[in-house]
Amino acid sequence: MIPFFKGLGLSFEAAWTVSTIAEILLIALPVMLAVALVIYADRKIWAAMALRKGPNVVGPIGILQSFADGLKVFLQETIIPSAANKGLFLIAPIITFTVALMAWAVIPFNSGAVLADINVGLLYVLAISSLGVYGVVIAGWSSNSKYPFFSAMRASAQMISYEVSIGFILICVVLWAGSFNLNDIVKAQKDHVWIINGFVANPLLFPVWVMFLISGMAETARAPFDLTEAESELVAGYQTEYSSMAFALYWLGEYANVLLMCALNATLFWGGWLPPLDLPVLYLVPGLVWLLLKILFFFFIFSWVKATVPRYRYDQLMRLGWKIFLPLSLFFVFAISGYLMATGHFA
Amino acid sequence: MIQAFAFYLFASLVIASGAITILARNPVHSVLWLILAFFNAAGLMVLVGAEFIAMLLVIVYVGAVAVLFLFVVMMLDIDFSEMRAGFIKNAPLGLMIAAVLLAELVLGVGAWNSGALQLGVADGASATPEGLSNTAAIGALLYTRYLFLFEAAGIVLLVAMIGAIVLTHRQREGTRGQNVGRQIARRPEEATVNVKPAVGQGVTL
Numbered sequence: 001m002i003p004f005f006k007g008l009g010l011s012f013e014a015a016w017t018v019s020t021i022a023e024i025l026l027i028a029l030p031v032m033l034a035v036a037l038v039i040y041a042d043r044k045i046w047a048a049m050a051l052r053k054g055p056n057v058v059g060p061i062g063i064l065q066s067f068a069d070g071l072k073v074f075l076q077e078t079i080i081p082s083a084a085n086k087g088l089f090l091i092a093p094i095i096t097f098t099v100a101l102m103a104w105a106v107i108p109f110n111s112g113a114v115l116a117d118i119n120v121g122l123l124y125v126l127a128i129s130s131l132g133v134y135g136v137v138i139a140g141w142s143s144n145s146k147y148p149f150f151s152a153m154r155a156s157a158q159m160i161s162y163e164v165s166i167g168f169i170l171i172c173v174v175l176w177a178g179s180f181n182l183n184d185i186v187k188a189q190k191d192h193v194w195i196i197n198g199f200v201a202n203p204l205l206f207p208v209w210v211m212f213l214i215s216g217m218a219e220t221a222r223a224p225f226d227l228t229e230a231e232s233e234l235v236a237g238y239q240t241e242y243s244s245m246a247f248a249l250y251w252l253g254e255y256a257n258v259l260l261m262c263a264l265n266a267t268l269f270w271g272g273w274l275p276p277l278d279l280p281v282l283y284l285v286p287g288l289v290w291l292l293l294k295i296l297f298f299f300f301i302f303s304w305v306k307a308t309v310p311r312y313r314y315d316q317l318m319r320l321g322w323k324i325f326l327p328l329s330l331f332f333v334f335a336i337s338g339y340l341m342a343t344g345h346f347a
Numbered sequence: 348m349i350q351a352f353a354f355y356l357f358a359s360l361v362i363a364s365g366a367i368t369i370l371a372r373n374p375v376h377s378v379l380w381l382i383l384a385f386f387n388a389a390g391l392m393v394l395v396g397a398e399f400i401a402m403l404l405v406i407v408y409v410g411a412v413a414v415l416f417l418f419v420v421m422m423l424d425i426d427f428s429e430m431r432a433g434f435i436k437n438a439p440l441g442l443m444i445a446a447v448l449l450a451e452l453v454l455g456v457g458a459w460n461s462g463a464l465q466l467g468v469a470d471g472a473s474a475t476p477e478g479l480s481n482t483a484a485i486g487a488l489l490y491t492r493y494l495f496l497f498e499a500a501g502i503v504l505l506v507a508m509i510g511a512i513v514l515t516h517r518q519r520e521g522t523r524g525q526n527v528g529r530q531i532a533r534r535p536e537e538a539t540v541n542v543k544p545a546v547g548q549g550v551t552l
Contacts, residue, residue, distance in 0.1 A: 013349060088379070119480045123402035130410025134382070137414065141375060141421050149421075156418050160411055180482060315525070 023115050027104050035255045036066040042255075042303050049307035073251075076244040081143065084241065088142035093242065093249035096135025100256035103128040107263050108183040110273045110287035121182040122170055125264065126163070129219065132257060133159040135250075136221075136228060136238045143241040151237030154314065155221065155228040161321035162218040168329035169212045172336045173199060173268050176345075186272035195278040197271035204339060208332050209269040211325055213301070216261040218321065220254070223306040227314055258302055259295060266294035350394065357390040374420050382413045399481040 005015035005022075040055060040063060047054025055062035080086055106121040108114040118124060133155055140152020174180060176199060177188035193201040200209045218225040229237035239250050266272055272294075273287030312320070340346060364383040371377045385408045392401035479487070489497050542550050 017349075088376075118398065120398050120402045120482065123399070123406065127402050127405035127410060130406055130414075133410075133414055137417060137421075138379070152421070153418065156414050160414060163410065319525075319527075 020115075024105075027115060028101050031101060031104055031256060031259065032252065034259060035252050036070065037063075038259060038299055039066045039069075039251075039255055041299070042306070045300065045303040046307045049304070070248060073244060073248040078244040078246060079241075081145065081241050083144040085142040085144065088138050089241075090246065092135050092139035092142060093246045093253070095138065096132065096253040097249040097256075099128055099131045099135065100253040100260065103260050104263075106182055107260075107267060108186055108272060109291060111183070111187075113273075113288070114183060117181065117183060120180045122174060122180045122185070122268075125182075126167065126170065129257075129260075130159070130163055132253075135253065139238040139242070139250075143238070145241055147234040147236075148238045148240050151228045151234050151240075155238065158218060158221065158225070158227065158317065158321075161318060162215045162325070165211065165321065165325035165329045166215050166219060168326075168333050169208050169215065170268070171333050172205060172208045172329075175333075175337055175340055176202075176205065178346075182267055182272075186267060186274060189271045190274060191278050192271075197274040197276060197278050198269060199271075200269040204332070204336055205269065208329070208336075209265070211329055212269065213265060213298075214320075215325060216265065217302065217305065218317070220257045220261050222258060222302055224309040224311050225317060226311065227317060230311060259299065262295045262298035262302065263291070265298045266291060270294050354391070354394055357387045357394065360384075360387040361391065374423065375417070378413065378417050378420050382409055382417075385409050385413065397481060399485060 005019045006012065008015075010018065043065070044054045044062075055065035058064040058068045080089060103125050105115045106118060106124050108117075116124075136155040137152045140148040140150075140155070143149070173185060177185040179185060179188070189198050191197065192199055199205040217223075221228045228234075229239060234240070239247060242250065270276075271290075273291045275282035275285065275290050361384050364380045364387065368377050368380040368384060371380060385404060389401040389404045389409075392398070392404065544550050
């Protein structure tokens with residue numbers, strides 16, 4: 001977009017600044033709109049699986065429900081508990097929301113259509129997703145209330161446990177793709193097995209993808225791993241004391257994180273903006289459409305799991321993370337690097 | 348222009364948040380300011396072109412170490428009056444450490460002003476290789492030239508980790524942990540028994 005703004009008579013620096021801001025808006029605004037729509041979709045899918053109708057009053061088939069909820073929340077009074085640590089109490093939801101949007105900077109939407117095409121894109125995603133826990137932990141501590149504090153404790157232990165195995169899983173992908181750059185990773189998946197675009201068709205990487213999907217649910221604290229906001233034990237967890245827009249920021253941030261995890265599943269294992277099969281006809285459809293279809297497919301899986309799987313107990317969550325996923329993902333790092341060495345992939 | 352602006356922004360934020368880390372009254376606030384300092388230090392590393400180290404700093408320190416640190420500090424119940432009472436007692440030690448740090452800083456700046464050390468430039472091992480990304484350059488050095496040091500560091504960490512687990516692990520009597528394998532292997536035939544006890548007699552469980 002820089003040449004376009006330079007064509008308007010701006011200097012390079014001014015054009016760079018303006019085009020970066022424009023690109024940020026071009027990503028962030030559709031993501032926010034998508035979040036509003038997937039909240040509606042999530043409720044509809046959940047309702048359908050429980051044989052209910054779900055939201056169906058506001059707008060045609062209830063599609064404006066999220067906007068009505070947003071307006072309602074926006075008009076509410078912001079209540080700050082008198083014993084809370086005010087500054088941190090208000091900063092916490094802002095951290096969650098900002099961090100949820102930041103990681104979208106490196107997701108490639110098409111060949112070359114990426115805001116920040118950096119060498120260490122995958123590490124950037126890992127770094128940003130590890131920041132997300134601060135929103136929860138700070139909220140839990142600053143609320144100065146028991147249930148949010150329990151929730152903060154749970155959240156920090158949960159995030160650290162699952163980030164270890166996610167790290168090993170991403171190493172498997174990086175070994176095969178030979179790059180940390182997300183666009184290069186997508187390109188490396190072209191024709192990966194016969195004419196299928198995507199690492200997921202590879203028998204060595206398929207189990208790794210399954211682990212990534214489950215770890216992703218734990219990392220975004222979605223059901224069945226939503227112990228941080230388990231309503232049967234902790235009221236609403238770290239969100240208990242929040243109201244109005246501060247609450248809405250958590251709500252939006254949570255779904256933006258889920259969408260990001262879906263986009264990562266699509267980008268790292270299912271070929272990102274590439275069509276599923278390497279046929280010339282399929283390239284007529286723009287890459288952005290393929291990526292969106294894959295994101296929606298994974299969002300459906302996330303909703304499906306939320307509607308059908310009961311919540312884990314906390315010790316079961318820890319057991320799954322440390323005793324099953326960690327050894328398994330470590331094994332696959334060895335197996336995949338051994339296979340790649342033996343077949344001369346690095347030569 | 349934008350580089351200078353970013354450098355001064357990050358650098359001043361690192362120093363300011365470092366200062367507030369030691370000045371803040373509340374230990375949780377201190378940890379949060381420390382995290383901000385880490386984050387801005389990562390920004391400085393991106394500016395000098397060490398993007399791999401910058402990302403590792405955020406992942407390891409901000410994402411894992413500081414979370415655990417915050418976890419511990421949040422649970423501490425710190426008595427501030429007791430902490431202030433210990434100030435006079437610990438002041439000489441603190442002053443000594445401060446003097447050593449100051450001397451090192453002065454020495455370091457002085458040595459730097461009198462010309463940089465020529466470290467390993469003779470065989471080109473420490474110069475950034477041309478046409479290689481950060482990650483590849485660090486990996487190539489770590490796994491060839493510094494392989495034994497790297498592995499030794501790994502072993503030291505492993506020993507420390509095992510030591511910590513051995514020292515803190517305690518076996519408790521009478522706990523009934525969940526054995527998932529046994530639960531799954533159990534069949535309906537062995538799980539249920541059909542009995543017909545006579546009147547006045549119970550069943551043995």
